[in-house]
Amino acid sequence: MIAFILRRFVQALIVMVSVALIAFMLFQYVGDPVVFLLGQDATPEQVRQLRADLGLDQPFFIQFWHFLVNAAQGEFGLSLRQGAKVSRLIAERFPATLELSMVAALLALVIGIPMGVYAALRRGTFMSQVFMTVSLLGVSLPTFLIGILLILVFAVTLGWFPSFGRGEVTQIGWWSTGLLSAKGWHHITLPAITLAIFQLTLIMRLVRAEMLEVLRTDYIKFARARGLSNRAVHFGHALKNTLVPVMTITGLQLGGLIAFAIITETVFQWPGMGLLFIQAVTFADIPVMAAYLCLIALIFVVINLVVDLLYFAVDPRLRVEKAGGH
Numbered sequence: 001m002i003a004f005i006l007r008r009f010v011q012a013l014i015v016m017v018s019v020a021l022i023a024f025m026l027f028q029y030v031g032d033p034v035v036f037l038l039g040q041d042a043t044p045e046q047v048r049q050l051r052a053d054l055g056l057d058q059p060f061f062i063q064f065w066h067f068l069v070n071a072a073q074g075e076f077g078l079s080l081r082q083g084a085k086v087s088r089l090i091a092e093r094f095p096a097t098l099e100l101s102m103v104a105a106l107l108a109l110v111i112g113i114p115m116g117v118y119a120a121l122r123r124g125t126f127m128s129q130v131f132m133t134v135s136l137l138g139v140s141l142p143t144f145l146i147g148i149l150l151i152l153v154f155a156v157t158l159g160w161f162p163s164f165g166r167g168e169v170t171q172i173g174w175w176s177t178g179l180l181s182a183k184g185w186h187h188i189t190l191p192a193i194t195l196a197i198f199q200l201t202l203i204m205r206l207v208r209a210e211m212l213e214v215l216r217t218d219y220i221k222f223a224r225a226r227g228l229s230n231r232a233v234h235f236g237h238a239l240k241n242t243l244v245p246v247m248t249i250t251g252l253q254l255g256g257l258i259a260f261a262i263i264t265e266t267v268f269q270w271p272g273m274g275l276l277f278i279q280a281v282t283f284a285d286i287p288v289m290a291a292y293l294c295l296i297a298l299i300f301v302v303i304n305l306v307v308d309l310l311y312f313a314v315d316p317r318l319r320v321e322k323a324g325g326h
Contacts, residue, residue: 005264008308012301017068019297024067076291081283086291089276094295095176096166097265097272101257103179103188104195109250111199113243116207120215121234131204138201140259144235147267154190161190164269191268195261199253206249210242252306255300 034042035048042050051057058066070076076086115135119128123255155163165186178184214220215238223233262274269275273292280288 023293026286026290077287081285086287093273093276103192105254108199112203115203119208120211135201138196138197143263150190195264214238255303259296
Protein backbone atom coordinates (compact mmCIF):
# COMPACT_ATOMS: atom_id res chain seq x y z
CA MET A 1 0.00 0.00 0.00
CA ILE A 2 2.86 2.38 0.86
CA ALA A 3 4.62 1.57 -2.42
CA PHE A 4 1.37 2.18 -4.28
CA ILE A 5 0.93 5.60 -2.62
CA LEU A 6 4.55 6.59 -3.28
CA ARG A 7 4.30 5.59 -6.93
CA ARG A 8 1.12 7.60 -7.38
CA PHE A 9 2.67 10.56 -5.55
CA VAL A 10 5.71 10.57 -7.86
CA GLN A 11 3.43 10.42 -10.90
CA ALA A 12 1.37 13.30 -9.53
CA LEU A 13 4.53 15.35 -8.94
CA ILE A 14 5.66 14.78 -12.53
CA VAL A 15 2.27 15.87 -13.83
CA MET A 16 2.27 19.03 -11.72
CA VAL A 17 5.78 20.00 -12.84
CA SER A 18 4.76 19.46 -16.48
CA VAL A 19 1.66 21.62 -16.06
CA ALA A 20 3.71 24.28 -14.28
CA LEU A 21 6.09 24.31 -17.27
CA ILE A 22 3.17 24.84 -19.65
CA ALA A 23 1.80 27.61 -17.45
CA PHE A 24 5.24 29.22 -17.27
CA MET A 25 5.47 29.17 -21.06
CA LEU A 26 2.43 31.47 -21.11
CA PHE A 27 4.61 34.15 -19.54
CA GLN A 28 7.30 33.60 -22.16
CA TYR A 29 5.36 33.42 -25.41
CA VAL A 30 1.92 35.00 -24.86
CA GLY A 31 2.64 38.68 -24.75
CA ASP A 32 5.10 40.67 -22.67
CA PRO A 33 4.03 41.29 -19.04
CA VAL A 34 6.28 44.35 -18.84
CA VAL A 35 4.41 46.01 -21.70
CA PHE A 36 1.10 45.16 -20.02
CA LEU A 37 2.23 46.70 -16.74
CA LEU A 38 3.95 49.83 -18.07
CA GLY A 39 2.06 50.45 -21.28
CA GLN A 40 3.32 51.36 -24.72
CA ASP A 41 4.69 54.75 -23.66
CA ALA A 42 7.28 53.38 -21.21
CA THR A 43 10.90 54.41 -21.70
CA PRO A 44 13.63 51.78 -22.32
CA GLU A 45 15.09 52.53 -18.87
CA GLN A 46 11.74 51.82 -17.19
CA VAL A 47 11.40 48.58 -19.15
CA ARG A 48 14.91 47.42 -18.19
CA GLN A 49 14.35 48.31 -14.53
CA LEU A 50 11.02 46.46 -14.31
CA ARG A 51 12.49 43.43 -16.07
CA ALA A 52 15.26 43.35 -13.48
CA ASP A 53 12.79 43.77 -10.60
CA LEU A 54 10.63 40.91 -11.92
CA GLY A 55 13.63 38.68 -12.64
CA LEU A 56 12.82 38.51 -16.35
CA ASP A 57 16.42 39.25 -17.29
CA GLN A 58 17.61 35.94 -15.81
CA PRO A 59 18.09 32.64 -17.71
CA PHE A 60 15.04 30.52 -18.55
CA PHE A 61 15.61 27.72 -16.03
CA ILE A 62 16.29 30.12 -13.17
CA GLN A 63 13.03 31.93 -13.96
CA PHE A 64 11.22 28.58 -14.10
CA TRP A 65 12.67 27.55 -10.73
CA HIS A 66 11.48 30.80 -9.13
CA PHE A 67 8.08 30.23 -10.74
CA LEU A 68 7.89 26.72 -9.25
CA VAL A 69 8.84 27.96 -5.78
CA ASN A 70 6.26 30.75 -5.90
CA ALA A 71 3.58 28.46 -7.34
CA ALA A 72 4.18 25.94 -4.53
CA GLN A 73 3.45 28.80 -2.11
CA GLY A 74 0.32 29.80 -4.04
CA GLU A 75 1.83 32.99 -5.40
CA PHE A 76 1.44 33.88 -9.08
CA GLY A 77 2.12 37.59 -9.01
CA LEU A 78 -0.29 40.41 -9.77
CA SER A 79 -3.25 40.37 -12.12
CA LEU A 80 -2.43 42.51 -15.15
CA ARG A 81 -6.06 43.57 -15.48
CA GLN A 82 -7.05 44.23 -11.87
CA GLY A 83 -3.68 44.96 -10.27
CA ALA A 84 -4.49 42.66 -7.32
CA LYS A 85 -2.70 39.52 -6.14
CA VAL A 86 -3.77 36.52 -8.17
CA SER A 87 -3.89 34.32 -5.06
CA ARG A 88 -6.46 36.67 -3.49
CA LEU A 89 -8.59 36.70 -6.64
CA ILE A 90 -8.56 32.90 -6.80
CA ALA A 91 -9.39 32.61 -3.09
CA GLU A 92 -12.37 34.93 -3.55
CA ARG A 93 -13.76 32.99 -6.54
CA PHE A 94 -12.92 29.41 -5.56
CA PRO A 95 -15.76 28.95 -3.00
CA ALA A 96 -18.40 29.82 -5.61
CA THR A 97 -17.02 27.35 -8.15
CA LEU A 98 -16.56 24.55 -5.62
CA GLU A 99 -20.05 25.11 -4.22
CA LEU A 100 -21.64 24.98 -7.67
CA SER A 101 -19.66 21.87 -8.63
CA MET A 102 -20.49 19.99 -5.42
CA VAL A 103 -24.22 20.70 -5.73
CA ALA A 104 -24.13 19.62 -9.39
CA ALA A 105 -22.21 16.43 -8.51
CA LEU A 106 -24.69 15.61 -5.73
CA LEU A 107 -27.61 16.07 -8.13
CA ALA A 108 -25.92 13.86 -10.73
CA LEU A 109 -25.28 11.06 -8.23
CA VAL A 110 -28.60 11.16 -6.38
CA ILE A 111 -30.62 11.15 -9.62
CA GLY A 112 -28.30 9.37 -12.06
CA ILE A 113 -27.61 6.18 -10.06
CA PRO A 114 -31.30 5.32 -9.35
CA MET A 115 -32.20 6.06 -12.98
CA GLY A 116 -29.41 3.79 -14.20
CA VAL A 117 -30.46 0.96 -11.87
CA TYR A 118 -34.11 1.29 -12.93
CA ALA A 119 -33.19 1.32 -16.63
CA ALA A 120 -31.15 -1.87 -16.16
CA LEU A 121 -33.71 -3.79 -14.08
CA ARG A 122 -36.74 -2.67 -16.11
CA ARG A 123 -35.42 -2.97 -19.65
CA GLY A 124 -38.00 -2.49 -22.34
CA THR A 125 -40.52 -0.66 -20.15
CA PHE A 126 -41.89 2.73 -21.10
CA MET A 127 -40.07 4.61 -18.31
CA SER A 128 -36.80 2.89 -19.17
CA GLN A 129 -37.12 4.08 -22.76
CA VAL A 130 -37.93 7.58 -21.53
CA PHE A 131 -34.80 7.60 -19.34
CA MET A 132 -32.62 6.46 -22.25
CA THR A 133 -34.10 9.12 -24.54
CA VAL A 134 -33.54 11.84 -21.94
CA SER A 135 -29.98 10.63 -21.38
CA LEU A 136 -29.30 10.81 -25.12
CA LEU A 137 -30.52 14.41 -25.18
CA GLY A 138 -28.46 15.27 -22.11
CA VAL A 139 -25.28 13.89 -23.68
CA SER A 140 -25.94 15.51 -27.07
CA LEU A 141 -27.04 19.04 -26.16
CA PRO A 142 -24.24 21.53 -25.44
CA THR A 143 -24.11 22.98 -21.94
CA PHE A 144 -24.58 26.59 -23.00
CA LEU A 145 -27.74 25.69 -24.92
CA ILE A 146 -29.18 23.86 -21.89
CA GLY A 147 -28.43 26.88 -19.71
CA ILE A 148 -30.04 29.31 -22.16
CA LEU A 149 -33.15 27.13 -22.45
CA LEU A 150 -33.48 26.90 -18.66
CA ILE A 151 -33.13 30.67 -18.36
CA LEU A 152 -35.72 31.21 -21.09
CA VAL A 153 -38.27 28.86 -19.52
CA PHE A 154 -37.78 29.18 -15.76
CA ALA A 155 -36.34 32.70 -15.42
CA VAL A 156 -37.84 34.72 -18.28
CA THR A 157 -41.16 32.98 -19.04
CA LEU A 158 -42.17 31.58 -15.64
CA GLY A 159 -40.09 33.87 -13.42
CA TRP A 160 -39.44 31.11 -10.88
CA PHE A 161 -35.65 31.49 -10.63
CA PRO A 162 -33.14 34.32 -11.13
CA SER A 163 -31.08 34.21 -14.30
CA PHE A 164 -27.71 35.43 -12.97
CA GLY A 165 -25.64 36.03 -9.87
CA ARG A 166 -25.02 34.11 -6.67
CA GLY A 167 -27.62 35.68 -4.43
CA GLU A 168 -27.20 36.28 -0.70
CA VAL A 169 -23.79 35.14 0.54
CA THR A 170 -22.70 34.37 4.10
CA GLN A 171 -19.09 34.99 5.03
CA ILE A 172 -17.46 32.38 7.31
CA GLY A 173 -13.91 33.54 7.84
CA TRP A 174 -12.31 33.73 4.37
CA TRP A 175 -14.88 31.28 2.98
CA SER A 176 -18.13 32.53 1.43
CA THR A 177 -21.21 30.37 0.95
CA GLY A 178 -24.68 30.88 -0.43
CA LEU A 179 -26.02 27.56 0.85
CA LEU A 180 -27.02 28.99 4.22
CA SER A 181 -29.82 31.14 2.83
CA ALA A 182 -32.96 30.54 0.77
CA LYS A 183 -31.87 33.14 -1.79
CA GLY A 184 -28.55 31.38 -2.24
CA TRP A 185 -30.30 28.08 -3.03
CA HIS A 186 -32.69 29.98 -5.29
CA HIS A 187 -29.79 31.33 -7.35
CA ILE A 188 -27.76 28.11 -7.50
CA THR A 189 -30.62 25.90 -8.74
CA LEU A 190 -30.50 26.65 -12.47
CA PRO A 191 -26.68 26.71 -12.79
CA ALA A 192 -26.37 23.47 -10.81
CA ILE A 193 -28.98 21.71 -12.96
CA THR A 194 -27.26 22.95 -16.12
CA LEU A 195 -23.88 21.69 -14.96
CA ALA A 196 -25.29 18.40 -13.66
CA ILE A 197 -27.29 17.27 -16.69
CA PHE A 198 -24.37 15.94 -18.73
CA GLN A 199 -22.81 14.21 -15.71
CA LEU A 200 -26.21 12.82 -14.67
CA THR A 201 -26.86 11.23 -18.05
CA LEU A 202 -23.31 9.89 -18.24
CA ILE A 203 -23.60 8.26 -14.80
CA MET A 204 -27.03 6.85 -15.65
CA ARG A 205 -25.81 5.19 -18.85
CA LEU A 206 -22.67 3.91 -17.13
CA VAL A 207 -24.62 2.41 -14.20
CA ARG A 208 -27.08 0.79 -16.60
CA ALA A 209 -24.31 -0.77 -18.71
CA GLU A 210 -22.33 -1.99 -15.68
CA MET A 211 -25.47 -3.31 -13.99
CA LEU A 212 -26.46 -5.33 -17.07
CA GLU A 213 -22.96 -6.76 -17.28
CA VAL A 214 -22.86 -7.71 -13.59
CA LEU A 215 -26.31 -9.35 -13.76
CA ARG A 216 -24.94 -11.77 -16.37
CA THR A 217 -22.01 -12.97 -14.24
CA ASP A 218 -21.82 -16.42 -12.65
CA TYR A 219 -21.92 -15.30 -9.02
CA ILE A 220 -25.27 -13.59 -9.63
CA LYS A 221 -26.61 -16.86 -11.05
CA PHE A 222 -25.28 -18.70 -7.98
CA ALA A 223 -26.93 -16.13 -5.70
CA ARG A 224 -30.26 -16.72 -7.42
CA ALA A 225 -29.73 -20.51 -7.17
CA ARG A 226 -29.29 -20.14 -3.40
CA GLY A 227 -32.81 -18.74 -3.23
CA LEU A 228 -31.92 -15.11 -2.48
CA SER A 229 -34.65 -12.56 -3.19
CA ASN A 230 -34.40 -10.22 -6.16
CA ARG A 231 -33.87 -7.31 -3.77
CA ALA A 232 -30.89 -9.02 -2.14
CA VAL A 233 -29.40 -9.99 -5.51
CA HIS A 234 -29.92 -6.62 -7.16
CA PHE A 235 -28.91 -4.32 -4.32
CA GLY A 236 -26.77 -6.54 -2.08
CA HIS A 237 -24.58 -8.03 -4.80
CA ALA A 238 -25.07 -6.50 -8.24
CA LEU A 239 -25.27 -2.80 -7.32
CA LYS A 240 -22.32 -3.00 -4.92
CA ASN A 241 -20.06 -4.37 -7.65
CA THR A 242 -21.48 -2.02 -10.23
CA LEU A 243 -20.47 1.05 -8.21
CA VAL A 244 -16.74 0.19 -8.22
CA PRO A 245 -16.05 1.48 -11.77
CA VAL A 246 -18.74 4.14 -11.33
CA MET A 247 -16.80 5.52 -8.36
CA THR A 248 -13.71 5.94 -10.55
CA ILE A 249 -15.55 7.75 -13.33
CA THR A 250 -17.50 9.90 -10.87
CA GLY A 251 -14.33 11.04 -9.12
CA LEU A 252 -12.78 12.15 -12.39
CA GLN A 253 -16.03 13.80 -13.46
CA LEU A 254 -15.99 15.88 -10.26
CA GLY A 255 -12.69 17.36 -11.40
CA GLY A 256 -14.28 17.94 -14.78
CA LEU A 257 -17.17 19.78 -13.18
CA ILE A 258 -14.77 22.19 -11.49
CA ALA A 259 -12.60 22.62 -14.58
CA PHE A 260 -15.35 22.91 -17.16
CA ALA A 261 -17.80 25.04 -15.20
CA ILE A 262 -16.50 27.91 -17.34
CA ILE A 263 -19.43 27.84 -19.77
CA THR A 264 -22.08 27.54 -17.07
CA GLU A 265 -20.55 30.36 -15.03
CA THR A 266 -20.40 32.57 -18.13
CA VAL A 267 -24.04 31.90 -19.10
CA PHE A 268 -25.32 32.57 -15.57
CA GLN A 269 -22.70 35.21 -14.67
CA TRP A 270 -21.77 33.05 -11.68
CA PRO A 271 -18.88 34.76 -9.84
CA GLY A 272 -16.54 31.76 -9.84
CA MET A 273 -13.12 30.87 -11.21
CA GLY A 274 -14.51 30.01 -14.64
CA LEU A 275 -15.83 33.52 -15.18
CA LEU A 276 -12.55 34.92 -13.86
CA PHE A 277 -10.65 32.77 -16.38
CA ILE A 278 -12.82 33.95 -19.30
CA GLN A 279 -12.19 37.55 -18.31
CA ALA A 280 -8.46 36.80 -18.04
CA VAL A 281 -8.40 35.33 -21.55
CA THR A 282 -10.24 38.36 -22.92
CA PHE A 283 -7.68 40.75 -21.46
CA ALA A 284 -4.64 38.42 -21.85
CA ASP A 285 -4.21 38.38 -18.06
CA ILE A 286 -1.42 35.77 -18.09
CA PRO A 287 -0.84 35.39 -14.29
CA VAL A 288 -4.52 34.56 -13.74
CA MET A 289 -4.51 32.11 -16.66
CA ALA A 290 -1.40 30.37 -15.33
CA ALA A 291 -2.79 30.17 -11.78
CA TYR A 292 -6.08 28.74 -13.03
CA LEU A 293 -4.26 26.12 -15.10
CA CYS A 294 -2.09 25.02 -12.16
CA LEU A 295 -5.03 24.93 -9.73
CA ILE A 296 -7.19 22.82 -12.05
CA ALA A 297 -4.29 20.43 -12.62
CA LEU A 298 -3.79 20.14 -8.86
CA ILE A 299 -7.50 19.39 -8.35
CA PHE A 300 -7.41 16.67 -11.01
CA VAL A 301 -4.25 15.14 -9.55
CA VAL A 302 -5.64 15.10 -5.98
CA ILE A 303 -8.99 13.65 -7.06
CA ASN A 304 -7.27 11.03 -9.22
CA LEU A 305 -5.04 10.04 -6.31
CA VAL A 306 -8.00 9.78 -3.90
CA VAL A 307 -10.00 7.71 -6.41
CA ASP A 308 -7.05 5.36 -6.94
CA LEU A 309 -6.75 4.84 -3.19
CA LEU A 310 -10.48 4.26 -2.80
CA TYR A 311 -10.46 1.85 -5.72
CA PHE A 312 -7.55 -0.01 -4.15
CA ALA A 313 -9.39 -0.18 -0.82
CA VAL A 314 -12.79 -1.17 -2.21
CA ASP A 315 -11.79 -3.74 -4.84
CA PRO A 316 -10.19 -6.78 -3.14
CA ARG A 317 -8.94 -8.11 -6.47
CA LEU A 318 -6.30 -5.38 -6.65
CA ARG A 319 -4.97 -6.29 -3.20
CA VAL A 320 -4.85 -9.96 -4.16
CA GLU A 321 -2.99 -9.19 -7.38
CA LYS A 322 -0.46 -7.01 -5.54
CA ALA A 323 0.04 -9.65 -2.87
CA GLY A 324 0.52 -12.35 -5.53
CA GLY A 325 3.08 -10.26 -7.36
CA HIS A 326 1.14 -10.15 -10.63
